[in-house]
Amino acid sequence: MSQPPLQPVTQTPARPPLISLDDALARLMQAVRPFDTAEAQQVSTFDALGRVLAADVRSLVYVPPADNSAMDGYAMRCADVPAAGTTLPVSQRIPAGVVGEPLVPGTAARIFTGAQVPLGADAVVMQEQCVAMDGGSVRIETVPRLGLSIRRRGEDVRAGAVVLPAGMRITPQALGLAASAGAATLSVARRPRVALFSTGDELVMPGEVAPEQMKPGAIYNSNRYTLRAMIQALGCECTDLGIVPDRLDATREALRRAAQDHDLIVTSGGVSVGEEDHIKPAVEAEGRLDLWQLSMKPGKPLAFGVVRRSADSPEQHQAYFIGLPGNPVSSFVTFFLVVRPVLLHLQGVVDWQVRPTPMRADFDWPRADKRREFLRVRRNATSGLDLFPNQGSGVLTSAVWGDGVVDNPPGQAIRAGDTVSYLQFSELLS
Ligand code: AMP
Numbered sequence: 001m002s003q004p005p006l007q008p009v010t011q012t013p014a015r016p017p018l019i020s021l022d023d024a025l026a027r028l029m030q031a032v033r034p035f036d037t038a039e040a041q042q043v044s045t046f047d048a049l050g051r052v053l054a055a056d057v058r059s060l061v062y063v064p065p066a067d068n069s070a071m072d073g074y075a076m077r078c079a080d081v082p083a084a085g086t087t088l089p090v091s092q093r094i095p096a097g098v099v100g101e102p103l104v105p106g107t108a109a110r111i112f113t114g115a116q117v118p119l120g121a122d123a124v125v126m127q128e129q130c131v132a133m134d135g136g137s138v139r140i141e142t143v144p145r146l147g148l149s150i151r152r153r154g155e156d157v158r159a160g161a162v163v164l165p166a167g168m169r170i171t172p173q174a175l176g177l178a179a180s181a182g183a184a185t186l187s188v189a190r191r192p193r194v195a196l197f198s199t200g201d202e203l204v205m206p207g208e209v210a211p212e213q214m215k216p217g218a219i220y221n222s223n224r225y226t227l228r229a230m231i232q233a234l235g236c237e238c239t240d241l242g243i244v245p246d247r248l249d250a251t252r253e254a255l256r257r258a259a260q261d262h263d264l265i266v267t268s269g270g271v272s273v274g275e276e277d278h279i280k281p282a283v284e285a286e287g288r289l290d291l292w293q294l295s296m297k298p299g300k301p302l303a304f305g306v307v308r309r310s311a312d313s314p315e316q317h318q319a320y321f322i323g324l325p326g327n328p329v330s331s332f333v334t335f336f337l338v339v340r341p342v343l344l345h346l347q348g349v350v351d352w353q354v355r356p357t358p359m360r361a362d363f364d365w366p367r368a369d370k371r372r373e374f375l376r377v378r379r380n381a382t383s384g385l386d387l388f389p390n391q392g393s394g395v396l397t398s399a400v401w402g403d404g405v406v407d408n409p410p411g412q413a414i415r416a417g418d419t420v421s422y423l424q425f426s427e428l429l430s
């Protein structure tokens with residue numbers, strides 16, 4: 001008679017170590033290697049918005065290329081205008097894009113904004129302070145000082161100077177500066193490829209299962225929408241692998257598939273240490289995993305690891321793995337606090353921290369948690385912060401009502417009027 005296979009003795013799993021968010025971030029930055037610059041892509045400057053520069057952008061030109069007029073008016077020599085009311089003959093007319101003749105001493109040149117200042121002129125007086133006279137002369141109603149209304153050659157950018165540094169995320173205004181420096185294309189880090197899946201047998205999709213058909217205990221999958229949108233908002237490619245059932249084999253299979261052509265695998269749920277939480281054993285079987293209890297609220301359990309692409313994958317052929325907690329607010333908050341930095345770091349961004357704004361709390365928070373808390377708040381009309389009344393980690397309404405979080409240190413009670421650290425969603429989600 002054959003023996004039944006040995007069942008492992010059921011034990012209470014060891015509690016993962018409790019670590020601070022800052023420690024977790026430091027470990028992640030150490031463990032995650034940014035993309036090699038050999039993988040950088042050359043893209044049209046038009047298409048580079050939101051990408052991260054892989055190399056410094058140096059200007060090919062001086063901006064402006066020559067001394068030019070900041071005003072519509074008259075160019076002159078200061079020495080020719082000793083007193084207000086001086087009249088000078090107008091010797092030439094210089095619109096933008098035209099290079100005038102050297103200025104004849106004792107005359108003025110009619111000049112327009114952006115036009116190159118003629119040789120010899122050392123001031124421009126705006127037309128509002130001039131009176132055009134019959135017979136082609138002009139009366140200057142002021143005494144100009146040297147350099148008045150002249151934009152100097154290279155005052156914005158000097159040829160050869162770095163105008164945009166490697167590691168910078170490109171904003172609309174950075175695109176404009178790159179263009180003014182002569183850059184038609186930019187070298188940028190490739191977009192991270194992220195695979196996303198949700199775990200949880202209770203999850204169903206809106207549109208697939210009508211409310212009246214939902215089995216007891218079923219809920220709609222919200223993390224899939226939130227996380228996918230956050231990945232895309234950061235300019236990353238997102239492969240959405242849907243819902244993976246709470247089974248070890250299914251979870252391993254999903255991980256193997258996701259590792260093939262992605263840089264990072266992000267999951268939600270299943271990172272606690274309950275029997276239904278298969279992320280830990282699945283990642284351990286397919287790679288390596290650290291399970292942490294972050295000393296923060298919301299968002300305690302967090303898993304970080306790597307998943308091999310093949311049995312003998314060297315380090316550079318592994319996908320990184322981050323398992324977020326399942327509670328909707330926890331996964332939302334841990335995404336922008338933990339995953340966002342990793343996605344930016346992969347692309348070579350060094351300065352991924354969002355700087356907090358000191359703001360006045362218009363609420364009391366008397367029973368602060370031992371852990372660092374991220375409280376959903378919103379700015380009010382008097383430049384203070386209001387608190388959403390229900391701070392539960394499943395209450396996604398708080399994150400929609402709010403426009404940011406207060407980053408509250410462990411054990412720190414808040415009284416109305418206190419100054420607190422506010423982090424704005426719009427910065428954390430872009
Ligand atoms: P877990 O981390 O899997 O134990 O899940 C924690 C809580 O989050 C449970 O109440 C889950 O039902 C809920 N949850 C997990 N995944 C999702 C999801 N994708 N959308 C909405 N709620 C979820």
Ligand code: MG
Nearest residue numbers: 199200269270
């Ligand atoms: Mg679950």
